[in-house]
Amino acid sequence: MASSSEHHHQQRVLNAGVLGATGTVGQRFVVLLAQNPAFRIHALGASERSAGRAYRAAAKWKMSEAMPAAVADMEVRACDPAQFGGCDVVFSGLDASVAGDVERAFFEADFAVFSNAKNYRMDPLVPLCVPVVNTDHYALLAAQRAAKGLRRGFIVTNSNCSTSGLVVPLKALQDRFGPLRRVVVTTLQAISGAGYPGVASLDILDNIVPLISGEEPKMEAEVLKILGGLRADAAGCAPLADLRVSATCNRVPVVDGHTECVSVEFAAPAPPSIDEIKQCLREYTCEAQRLGCPSAPRQAIVVTDDEDRPQPRLDRNAGGGMAVTVGRIRPCPVFHVKFTLLVHNTVLGAAGASILNAEYAARKGYIVAV
Amino acid sequence: MASSSEHHHQQRVLNAGVLGATGTVGQRFVVLLAQNPAFRIHALGASERSAGRAYRAAAKWKMSEAMPAAVADMEVRACDPAQFGGCDVVFSGLDASVAGDVERAFFEADFAVFSNAKNYRMDPLVPLCVPVVNTDHYALLAAQRAAKGLRRGFIVTNSNCSTSGLVVPLKALQDRFGPLRRVVVTTLQAISGAGYPGVASLDILDNIVPLISGEEPKMEAEVLKILGGLRADAAGCAPLADLRVSATCNRVPVVDGHTECVSVEFAAPAPPSIDEIKQCLREYTCEAQRLGCPSAPRQAIVVTDDEDRPQPRLDRNAGGGMAVTVGRIRPCPVFHVKFTLLVHNTVLGAAGASILNAEYAARKGYIVAV
Amino acid sequence: MASSSEHHHQQRVLNAGVLGATGTVGQRFVVLLAQNPAFRIHALGASERSAGRAYRAAAKWKMSEAMPAAVADMEVRACDPAQFGGCDVVFSGLDASVAGDVERAFFEADFAVFSNAKNYRMDPLVPLCVPVVNTDHYALLAAQRAAKGLRRGFIVTNSNCSTSGLVVPLKALQDRFGPLRRVVVTTLQAISGAGYPGVASLDILDNIVPLISGEEPKMEAEVLKILGGLRADAAGCAPLADLRVSATCNRVPVVDGHTECVSVEFAAPAPPSIDEIKQCLREYTCEAQRLGCPSAPRQAIVVTDDEDRPQPRLDRNAGGGMAVTVGRIRPCPVFHVKFTLLVHNTVLGAAGASILNAEYAARKGYIVAV
């Protein structure tokens, strides 16, 4: 499946399309792609209402970074595969309400689709891939193409933003110390995760919203699929059956960066020491790093010994937003260990994950030239 | 120990002194006492620096409620028992750095002291009393007086602000369904809990601080003492030995109101249903309510079925800040049940608890006329 | 026009209807009316979508105060005069997009309408009345009724929320020191002024929005009408012609309470001293106070000498939200005097003004029994 010559694949700059380019995830795609040496933004797609307008006019820009000059005058297209000719990869920041149909149209038209939407995440033939965790799930693509009759097209999804932060240290622990048995996680999630207009200010100034609709079951299920393996024939996933996850999700008055408080119980009766856990997290590396993908963080997990870290304002940009910062690693009086992690919800938690997924796919030969 | 005539005791308006009256807890004492029919503010104490000045000038007022006219021109005194003559009760909002010595001076001078400070909380002869939970711990006072050679004086403490919210529903569940085995709690705590100047704005605007120094062990220990019983001879506490509590405490950009996400495991193998739990919480009452104490909330636990409640801005004033609001009661995939609660950290979590403790003590005859 | 016996009129509790009762201004009407001895909430009106549902279910409650028990189970009605029989007064918190037609239907059906909407504010026959400033404009009602052929009905409007704070000290200064020539005002306005969902949190967390659409011309025009007089025949307004006002309006991350920084130039060449100005503001009273209207603040203008006041969190509830707090009164290097004021934008700035307008109207005999 993978190319025999990875070096060959990484040379070419790929033409990228962005679906849902005017939304907040779409804007993050645009910011990240504009500074990424592996891609050139080739087409921007949005709703019929935006199609035909200059991106500058169609997008109500909400990023702290300025709109890249290269896209400001690009004409926005409708999200129709016929209008995305020449794109090597297509990134989707579409809302779930439309992502199902539109993304199918694209992969059936033989596009390589990298989606942030939830619609296909739990499909057993679709990799649900946090690129610093389970790129081995790309092995599903052969079966996916066979099942859907695709030659070049496929779809790879990234996880929910909260899931993406949680699975990185859990994967490191599982790889080193064996299966986990129970995880209790409480999140403090940033407002950017809800898009724009998203959370009303009257709901979040001097306030906490203790519910993010649908988020908890998503986290509880996605973790099992991501940390699980594949069937022996690579024709489906084998989610973990013995891990139980309990998630509680809160919205907090923070712009970017999800904080997660995690308690973990190992299956093994004799748990590792706190020092062993710190060392394990610090030493964790992934294949996307080893392949030299440009978006891969130098350090996948930044372990901090400052007892009041991680903090969203200070740590969300660690590794360009692609690293997870883990702190307050200490014994848990109820389980084995507890810690607090921080993940940039629109970078590793959304657009950045899709982009690194695509970089990985390119290097492994999954993206077939048009 | 208790008076044979509770009616007699509740008639008289008590003269109240406030130690640490210029701090944020002290200011809350002043606001609450000024509107409480059972007390008259008689003396305000603060540091030597403030002594001799008008309260209006000495206190940097930070309450949303206006400073009560009755205290604005009162002269602040030093925290010296000799200057508190005529006080029936003394409330302490002192900082822990000075509370130990000052409070001892007051109870040894035979004052009835109700303290919000942590210094004496874990003393086995001192009631650590959340007044809607464990007023039965007042039975320790006889032994306390005997041990310290006091005639009228004593000290009663209230708990840490986070503890106070947590123990109310736990007590209700324990009373109805038997012992609890494990509790995991993650808090999102308001800035007013840190006093003034307290949390720097650079630390909390667009940010979360994942540590509140010393708070987690306090919560983990205080819960066991409060939910536990007394020794058979009422000469000491018998903290719970079989409950394990794991607390993670965060500071969030909220002015007042601590949110707590709680997962609970019962000792019994067959846990109650969600409906039984809701009913249990709604039906919970305490002795302070039955005695008609003015600060006792009509409903000790407000159970909400709105799936996005409780919220600090909307629910912190439930029951005048003396009720705990509990919502999102649902099964926990890891334990038996999880829920989110909200407590007003400076009312039931601090000054309000001390005041209700004093109201209870008065009605039960513990406060001996000067 | 006014009753010969004001005492007679103030006795009866009036039945009140609220139009737009589920919105944020409507919710503030409900909170204020429920605690007002002069009114009984008789009917709640909202959109067709809400009509027929219990208020508890129809209103997405956003007030810090709990929903009054008396209204929770009231059935919401459509905003149709036929459904408001028995109402002595009707308060409108409707959105401007529908207020024009609905309010006309009500006053033409002979209801006494008190509106917070902007639609009729600049009509020369409609009092634009900040009740602590210009109740003398009620004299327009005779001409209004004559022009519209109404017997009992009429409409009185209150001003934009920012205007309401500004005109109070300006009126006091104008009354004492003669005409003003130039006013430059910059506002820092709370999010509650924009309703719900209103301002998106991504627009206001760690941010300022330097525009409130349409607000500046509204302020600049309303001030002239309110501070102006009436035509000699009371058949129209005579807005000030010689005052120039320049307003700049900003949205800031504050829940309630508009802050306004004001520079004033008097027409007289020799301006009053700072002490004279303070005294003038402190001594200002209005007719609604003299009549004993329950919502009238004891002190219309609270002058503070604390150099870091007023502050929204600390001062917005002064006088139950019906007083304006003025501080930092000092010479202006460009004009004569500058100061900072604070007004509760949904109380004196909206619902509270309408209610005090109605209290005044009742005492003056404008409200004719059904």
Added chain:
Amino acid sequence: MASSSEHHHQQRVLNAGVLGATGTVGQRFVVLLAQNPAFRIHALGASERSAGRAYRAAAKWKMSEAMPAAVADMEVRACDPAQFGGCDVVFSGLDASVAGDVERAFFEADFAVFSNAKNYRMDPLVPLCVPVVNTDHYALLAAQRAAKGLRRGFIVTNSNCSTSGLVVPLKALQDRFGPLRRVVVTTLQAISGAGYPGVASLDILDNIVPLISGEEPKMEAEVLKILGGLRADAAGCAPLADLRVSATCNRVPVVDGHTECVSVEFAAPAPPSIDEIKQCLREYTCEAQRLGCPSAPRQAIVVTDDEDRPQPRLDRNAGGGMAVTVGRIRPCPVFHVKFTLLVHNTVLGAAGASILNAEYAARKGYIVAV
């Protein structure tokens, strides 16, 4: 005074010392210098308490950007000239309480000092220099050196953070349209301007503080000096005598970026049109840009036509924080024109200005090799 060969001077990388390196301005110096090709951080100075410790340990890091690796292990020195040997330039982020003595010790020891402190700003022999505005004031340095008997040493100051934003468009307008007569400015200033711990969170969450102690007179005076010229003999400043400025300064819950609402009256009776003003601002350039200083923004003034901009979260990083964004340019009903500007208070408003001042000085030959 200036070197005959500017090209020569710009080649060498200069060794930089930072005084007050652990404070918030000092941390901004460190972040900016670490990414600046013209400087190498050579020495970090702080209080005696920090001296001898690693910078990583001594500085309580509060920047969103990670601490540069190159400084983390540098040993902090006392602010003693003897310990700064080898430094070509010394930047001061010292607090005003110590800056007077320390900075004098450094320039008297013949160091080139660039200070953000207020102590020497109004000294007639010291350039108060916003580097995109009035680098012509460097002509004072000859007289300064002569007066103080310095060979290589001197001191150049930058302005107060609010002043720095205001003078940029004012300078552009004055250069093009002639003298200004009156300016009224109201600021909404970010918390980072107050340092750490600085503003208490209880003072600013859901709140505005309408006072920044000492700020208004500073702004009102500094503008006159900066926009003014020099005496004919370059031996002193000639502040503007005919411009009157009225400043009102507020603290708002924003992390970085000061917003300023400005009304301007020209001396000329026929003011320019709005379009002429926009064009003037867009075309404004300064000598630091023409010399190719690395920190000079490509565009000194970014004029936005979006009617709801500038906004701090979106615009503070324009030009790397060295540009001023101006929007809402419109007629003022009281003066001639009003607009809203945004300046990054710790970049152009503090550390960035000092650094660009030093770049300019280097290119003009004012910095004499050690």
